Amino acid sequence: MRGKGKLGSNWWSFGSKLGFPAVFLLCSFFFLAGFFGSTLLSQKEDVSGVRPTSRVLESVDEGGEFDPLPHGQTGENSITSIPYQILSWKPRALYFPNFATIEQCQGIVKMAKAHLAPSSLALREGETAENTKGIRTSSGMFISASEDKTGILDLIEEKIARATMIPRSHGEAFNVLRYEIGQRYNSHYDAFNPAEYGPQKSQRIASFLLYLSDVEEGGETMFPFENGWSMDLNYDYRKCVGLRVKPRRGDGLLFFSLFPNGTIDATSLHGSCPVMTGEKWVATKWIRDEIQDD
Missing domain, CATH: 1.20.5 (Single alpha-helices involved in coiled-coils or other helix-helix interfaces)
Structure with missing residues (x-):
């Protein structure tokens, strides 16, 4: 004291x-x-040493901290998280990391290898297979989820429907493609302009590309007109320019060919750069505005 x-x-x-x-x-x-x-x-x-910033959108895992709301007859009782990154607004292009597992990708490649054939083109008026040779040099095959006895494509197709909010019934069969060294796909549109291809019963709204392999060099998916860049009549459709997305096994790429009003988005022009080293495998799901026959 x-x-x-x-x-x-x-x-x-x-x-x-x-x-x-x-x-x-x-x-x-x-x-x-x-x-x-x-x-x-x-x-x-x-x-x-960087202070954390607030997140605009927080990912939510199934069974996470958020309680599901009461749902309608066609809804679901769980909350699903599918992470994505917006790559572009012109065109609308979204990237989905780790969309599929390594085992799923390997399974799709295995089922496709024995059925590959030279890839074909949808021809415009006046075009033939001979005068369009060299535009698309990959090999591929078509397979629907119902034909896949392993169930892999069924799971992938369901996940694509969740990511796009477009029903599975609007999707074409999967087009599984292989690009070897030097192979490419010149810039093109997935939607069909009626002025060039004639009247269409349905139109492709969007495309979902699931990369099934890594590519050491080359093989990028490219959007040469992204944000209106180089949109002129002198553009060389063989050039690998603009926004380029490098293939990574298990990742997905979604882009929309049409505007919400149904007209074709000119900036959705895209192509596949030549593979320089390695091999490129990709599964493409084209999604239409009408229900497709299985």
């Missing part, structure tokens, strides 16, 4: 000598020093 009393008397004596204004300033200094010191310490705890 004596020590405390002596210390208190010394502090009081010291405070008396300084005066009230000096004591007030001294206390303010210690308060501010403590405040800024604690702020600096909290910043050091953040990764790379």
Whole structure:
């Protein structure tokens, strides 16, 4: 107790000598020093010294912290998260990392290998297989989910329907493609312009590309007119320019060929850059505005 009393008397004596204004300033200094010191310490705890920013959209796992709402007769009782990144608004292009597993990709490649044939083109008026040679040099095959006895394509197709909110019945069969070294697909549209292809019973709204392999060099999916860039009559449709998406096994790419009003989006022109090293495998799902026969 004596020590405390002596210390208190010394502090009081010291405070008396300084005066009230000096004591007030001294206390303010210690308060501010403590405040800024604690702020600096909290910043050091953040990764790379950067303070975390608020997330605009938070991913939600199935069975996570959010309670599902009561749903309609065709709804579901769980919350599903499918992460994606918007790559472009012109055209509308979305990237889905890890959309499929390695095992699923390997299974699709295995079932397709024995049935590959040279890829064909939808021909415009006046075009023939001979005068369009070299535009599309890949090999491929078509297979529907109902033909796949492993069930892999059924799972992939269901996930695509969830990601696009377009029913499975509007999708064409999967087109599984292989691009070897030097093979490519010149820039083209997936939608069919009636002025060039004649009247259409239905139109392709969107395309979903599931990359089944990594590509060491080349093989990017490219959008040369992204955001209106280089949109002129002098564009060389063989050039690999504009927005380029590198294939990564298991990742998905969704882009829309039509505007919401049903007209063709000119910026949806796209192609496949030549494979320089390695091999490219991709499964394409074209989605239409009408129900398709299975």
